[in-house]
Amino acid sequence: MEVVDVDLSDRTYPIYIGSGLLDKPELLQKHVKGKNVLVVTNTTVAPLYLEKVVGLLKANGSKINVESVILPDGEKYKDMGTLMKVFDKAVETRMDRRCTFVALGGGVIGDMCGFAAAAFLRGVNFIQIPTTLMAQVDSSVGGKTGVNHPLGKNLIGAFYQPQCVVIDTDTLSTLPERELCSGIAEVVKYGLIRDAKFFEWQEENMDKLLARDPDALAYAIKRSCENKAEVVSLDEKEAGLRATLNLGHTFGHAIETGIGYGGWLHGEAVAAGTVMAADLSFRLGWIDASLQSRILNLLKRAKVPVAPPSTMTIEKFQNIMAVDKKVVDGDLRLILLKGELGNCVFTSAYDTKALEETLHSFCPS
Amino acid sequence: MEVVDVDLSDRTYPIYIGSGLLDKPELLQKHVKGKNVLVVTNTTVAPLYLEKVVGLLKANGSKINVESVILPDGEKYKDMGTLMKVFDKAVETRMDRRCTFVALGGGVIGDMCGFAAAAFLRGVNFIQIPTTLMAQVDSSVGGKTGVNHPLGKNLIGAFYQPQCVVIDTDTLSTLPERELCSGIAEVVKYGLIRDAKFFEWQEENMDKLLARDPDALAYAIKRSCENKAEVVSLDEKEAGLRATLNLGHTFGHAIETGIGYGGWLHGEAVAAGTVMAADLSFRLGWIDASLQSRILNLLKRAKVPVAPPSTMTIEKFQNIMAVDKKVVDGDLRLILLKGELGNCVFTSAYDTKALEETLHSFCPS
Numbered sequence: 197m198e199v200v201d202v203d204l205s206d207r208t209y210p211i212y213i214g215s216g217l218l219d220k221p222e223l224l225q226k227h228v229k230g231k232n233v234l235v236v237t238n239t240t241v242a243p244l245y246l247e248k249v250v251g252l253l254k255a256n257g258s259k260i261n262v263e264s265v266i267l268p269d270g271e272k273y274k275d276m277g278t279l280m281k282v283f284d285k286a287v288e289t290r291m292d293r294r295c296t297f298v299a300l301g302g303g304v305i306g307d308m309c310g311f312a313a314a315a316f317l318r319g320v321n322f323i324q325i326p327t328t329l330m331a332q333v334d335s336s337v338g339g340k341t342g343v344n345h346p347l348g349k350n351l352i353g354a355f356y357q358p359q360c361v362v363i364d365t366d367t368l369s370t371l372p373e374r375e376l377c378s379g380i381a382e383v384v385k386y387g388l389i390r391d392a393k394f395f396e397w398q399e400e401n402m403d404k405l406l407a408r409d410p411d412a413l414a415y416a417i418k419r420s421c422e423n424k425a426e427v428v429s430l431d432e433k434e435a436g437l438r439a440t441l442n443l444g445h446t447f448g449h450a451i452e453t454g455i456g457y458g459g460w461l462h463g464e465a466v467a468a469g470t471v472m473a474a475d476l477s478f479r480l481g482w483i484d485a486s487l488q489s490r491i492l493n494l495l496k497r498a499k500v501p502v503a504p505p506s507t508m509t510i511e512k513f514q515n516i517m518a519v520d521k522k523v524v525d526g527d528l529r530l531i532l533l534k535g536e537l538g539n540c541v542f543t544s545a546y547d548t549k550a551l552e553e554t555l556h557s558f559c560p561s
Numbered sequence: 562m563e564v565v566d567v568d569l570s571d572r573t574y575p576i577y578i579g580s581g582l583l584d585k586p587e588l589l590q591k592h593v594k595g596k597n598v599l600v601v602t603n604t605t606v607a608p609l610y611l612e613k614v615v616g617l618l619k620a621n622g623s624k625i626n627v628e629s630v631i632l633p634d635g636e637k638y639k640d641m642g643t644l645m646k647v648f649d650k651a652v653e654t655r656m657d658r659r660c661t662f663v664a665l666g667g668g669v670i671g672d673m674c675g676f677a678a679a680a681f682l683r684g685v686n687f688i689q690i691p692t693t694l695m696a697q698v699d700s701s702v703g704g705k706t707g708v709n710h711p712l713g714k715n716l717i718g719a720f721y722q723p724q725c726v727v728i729d730t731d732t733l734s735t736l737p738e739r740e741l742c743s744g745i746a747e748v749v750k751y752g753l754i755r756d757a758k759f760f761e762w763q764e765e766n767m768d769k770l771l772a773r774d775p776d777a778l779a780y781a782i783k784r785s786c787e788n789k790a791e792v793v794s795l796d797e798k799e800a801g802l803r804a805t806l807n808l809g810h811t812f813g814h815a816i817e818t819g820i821g822y823g824g825w826l827h828g829e830a831v832a833a834g835t836v837m838a839a840d841l842s843f844r845l846g847w848i849d850a851s852l853q854s855r856i857l858n859l860l861k862r863a864k865v866p867v868a869p870p871s872t873m874t875i876e877k878f879q880n881i882m883a884v885d886k887k888v889v890d891g892d893l894r895l896i897l898l899k900g901e902l903g904n905c906v907f908t909s910a911y912d913t914k915a916l917e918e919t920l921h922s923f924c925p926s
Contacts (some may be wrong), residue, residue, distance in 0.1 A: 230889070230890055231890045231891070232890075267597060276641060276645060280641060283710055283716065283717055284710075287710055287712045287713060287716060287884055288712075290883065290884055292888045292889050292890065292891075293886060293887075293888075293889055311680075314719065315676075315680070315707075315717045315718060315719060316716065316717060317716060317886045318705065318707060318715075318718045318719055318720055318886075319719070319720070319798070320599075340683065340685060342680075345648055345652055346650075346686050347652045347653075348652060351648065351652060351681065351682060352648055352680045352681060352684075353680060353683045354679065354680060354683055354684070354719065355683055355684070357748060417923055433684075469649070519654060519655055521657075521658060521682045521683075522658075523655070523657045523658075524595070524657050524659050525595055525596045525597075525657065525659060526596070526657075
């Protein structure tokens with residue numbers, strides 16, 4: 197088992213990564229504080245792992261009272277109405293201030309369970325058990341929680357850190373291939389923004405990742421978590437540096453919002469967004485053509501979209517990006533690549549004509 | 562103008578208290594960071610003060626873009642559905658991360674606007690302009706924000722501190738008498754839990770408070786804010802000490818929930834709850850009969866209820882108190898008076914038979 201620590205002074209917490217971790221009750225139990233646990237999961241994950249996790253919490257005569265709530269599966273249910281079901285269950289089952297919420301599922305479950313934990317009784321403990329590659333390498337680490345607003349992704353939420361993250365790599369065996377590839381898009385991101393060697397490793401090992409080679413997946417998850425943990429430790433509340441984790445996300449969020457939540461997976465939208473960000477970076481003269489094509493090639497090999505869907509018009513992009521969380525006093529700040537592989541900037545100091553050209557080159561109208 | 566600082570290291574903020582503060586644009590403007598402000602108010606307060614506050618923000622050619630959202634008035638609208646109206650308006654008017662939410666109104670508006678500010682884009686600036694005595698002496702200070710769940714008060718929320726609190730005592734001139742008396746019940750609380758001299762001052766000056774003597778009101782507000790600021794500085798997240806601010810609130814919340822939000826004002830329910838807490842403290846032998854009767858007398862003079870409504874049965878009290886935020890691992894912790902005037906404890910170590918006797922003595926069945 198590998199342990200990656202997210203260093204946040206008194207809120208420091210471990211990420212456990214390894215095979216068979218959901219067979220080790222002590223790991224989970226030592227992070228449960230009170231007598232009550234509410235497991236938050238969805239209709240897809242519950243039949244696969246809920247019984248196992250409940251058993252784990254109750255193992256060795258633990259006396260922990262375990263309740264669960266099963267939400268509908270999918271980004272389109274990541275809304276306030278679905279969140280209320282978690283609060284309803286928590287109140288009905290008399291969860292108290294010392295209780296622990298356990299997020300069992302992918303990024304949507306982690307984000308919603310985390311926000312529910314942040315807001316219930318103004319904050320209770322929570323633990324992440326991510327079961328998708330996307331959640332394991334990105335969303336379960338760093339404390340960003342929230343739900344979508346009909347007009348924009350993750351507009352309502354909180355920064356709220358878990359007690360621990362338990363990543364059992366065995367859970368990836370049940371993951372649909374499309375979900376696997378979506379997660380790989382986020383892995384590619386870490387290489388691009390800050391870890392050239394990791395990007396090169398991915399170029400060499402993409403086939404192994406797609407074949408679900410356990411060692412390759414474990415390494416990719418560990419290296420991704422280490423990168424994210426470092427960034428989050430330096431800038432928890434996203435004053436600046438942390439924003440670089442959103443490479444491709446401004447375009448990507450616009451795609452997700454524009455085609456309706458659930459049309460594309462998050463990593464699919466981010467992949468197309470990353471290609472657009474690379475295109476803009478190249479137009480600005482900030483990266484050379486060879487880097488741009490390496491990015492395109494690696495994402496193509498990862499079997500994720502490398503362009504937005506044809507329904508995304510220039511106007512749609514512009515309207516949705518105007519309400520992005522990274523807009524400040526009217527200026528849209530973007531994460532763009534600049535310089536050698538592994539370097540990026542977070543800036544509003546780019547030629548907006550180049551942005552228009554990028555939109556024109558990717559959109560039919 | 563008086564200034565009371567709430568000392569919370571990097572989130573320290575001032576409470577400005579005085580007459581005519583809503584005529585001083587620089588006070589408010591210096592705490593507005595970005596270019597966008599969303600004023601959150603209600604249908605009762607908007608006709609009285611919204612234009613004035615918007616004018617204040619725009620005074621001296623400030624270039625601040627001011628938007629507003631007017632919510633229905635009352636505790637029964639302190640719910641997630643109404644909160645969504647704030648988010649809708651914030652998204653529609655393109656509020657960004659540097660924007661400021663301004664709460665203009667009583668405790669309900671402050672709690673909802675604060676929680677909206679905590680959750681919008683995972684946290685934006687906010688400023689409190691409380692216009693009721695209750696909000697000025699209690700709810701606008703200390704960062705507790707949230708909304709009600711149908712099964713319990715303030716079950717969903719956040720600890721979130723404002724940039725500043727601006728208390729213009731002139732706003733009390735438009736306050737209905739019932740609201741004034743409700744606020745006085747919280748003022749009485751500070752004396753009981755930690756400030757014997759303040760309680761004695763109230764015994765001498767209750768008539769002045771009821772007659773809205775400006776100096777008496779200003780002193781009561783200042784002393785209340787000082788007491789609250791001290792407690793909050795020592796225990797922001799309510800690990801222990803801060804809970805003592807909830808004297809009478811467990812019984813009071815049960816009354817509010819039991820008769821439906823909006824039936825009684827918060828301070829009215831707290832007043833009855835304080836009398837019940839004093840009764841229980843006396844039954845336990847923790848305070849003497851003379852203190853119990855001084856409490857009853859002072860609250861009677863303040864024209865607030867000193868017993869729960871007849872519709873509150875013992876069973877209702879018990880069921881609702883079982884989901885109180887102060888229940889931990891099954892035990893209900895209460896704030897009770899113990900010893901001389903000005904002393905209290907926060908404990909689950911009381912004889913539950915005495916609690917039953919108190920409920921029997923105040924409830925018809």
